[in-house]
Amino acid sequence: MSEIEVQIEDIREENLRDIPASCSGCVYWEFPEEFEKAKKEKAETQKLKLEEKKREWFVQTLKAFGTCGKIVYHEGKPVAYAQFGPSVWLPNINAYDSKPVGKMEEGVVFLSCLYIADKTLRRRGLGDILLKGIIDDLKRRGFKTIETIARRGDPNNPSGPLEFYIKNGFTFKDKTNPDLPLMRLFL
Numbered sequence: 067m068s069e070i071e072v073q074i075e076d077i078r079e080e081n082l083r084d085i086p087a088s089c090s091g092c093v094y095w096e097f098p099e100e101f102e103k104a105k106k107e108k109a110e111t112q113k114l115k116l117e118e119k120k121r122e123w124f125v126q127t128l129k130a131f132g133t134c135g136k137i138v139y140h141e142g143k144p145v146a147y148a149q150f151g152p153s154v155w156l157p158n159i160n161a162y163d164s165k166p167v168g169k170m171e172e173g174v175v176f177l178s179c180l181y182i183a184d185k186t187l188r189r190r191g192l193g194d195i196l197l198k199g200i201i202d203d204l205k206r207r208g209f210k211t212i213e214t215i216a217r218r219g220d221p222n223n224p225s226g227p228l229e230f231y232i233k234n235g236f237t238f239k240d241k242t243n244p245d246l247p248l249m250r251l252f253l
């Protein structure tokens with residue numbers, strides 16, 4: 067159990083600006099072509115363009131799906147972030163070998179990002195708390211399963227390392243790529 071005092075808030079249009087800087091312009095899952103194209107442009111132009119795309123994704127997904135992200139605040143500052151949603155709106159899933167990711171019609175939600183931005187707060191239970199917040203939310207809304215692609219032995223991955231998901235009760239759904247397996251938890 068963490069001793070860190072935190073508040074978890076759903077992402078809404080009003081707090082989109084609190085998404086941590088390293089994630090606010092990351093459209094890796096949502097718009098993979100734009101993500102690749104922007105790498106060739108000037109840093110500032112690129113950042114503004116991608117932040118607008120990210121905003122667009124959140125506004126549309128909030129309307130059509132409901133809550134699709136959370137921000138964790140500590141001492142009034144955003145320190146962690148998560149994003150999740152229907153797999154069809156996170157098309158870069160198709161670039162992975164471990165598949166298929168379940169569909170929203172089957173009650174499946176994909177966890178695309180889980181990120182403790184403040185590195186001094188890692189390994190202090192915050193990831194567990196944030197994941198539990200997402201699971202409770204999805205259960206309440208009647209979803210059946212949460213899935214994610216985890217990276218074996220390496221935390222450098224959008225939703226973090228495999229070990230974190232094993233610890234939180236996830237099991238393997240597909241290990242076509244054993245280093246990047248598709249993990250799931252029945253809610």
Ligand SMILES: CC(C)(COP(=O)(O)OP(=O)(O)OC[C@H]1O[C@@H](n2cnc3c(N)ncnc32)[C@H](O)[C@@H]1OP(=O)(O)O)[C@@H](O)C(=O)NCCC(=O)NCCS
Nearest residue numbers: 181182188189190191192193194221223224226229230233
């Ligand atoms: C993965 C992550 C969300 C976990 O959050 P956290 O608050 O650090 O993790 P917790 O303290 O809740 O850890 C719970 C358990 O998960 C496992 N775990 C967490 N991080 C781990 C790591 N880096 N390696 C192995 N196991 C890990 C451990 O079993 C841990 O329990 P323990 O500390 O008692 O051993 C966080 O480390 C993170 O943000 N990593 C970077 C992810 C990233 O780069 N995302 C990119 C966004 S584009």
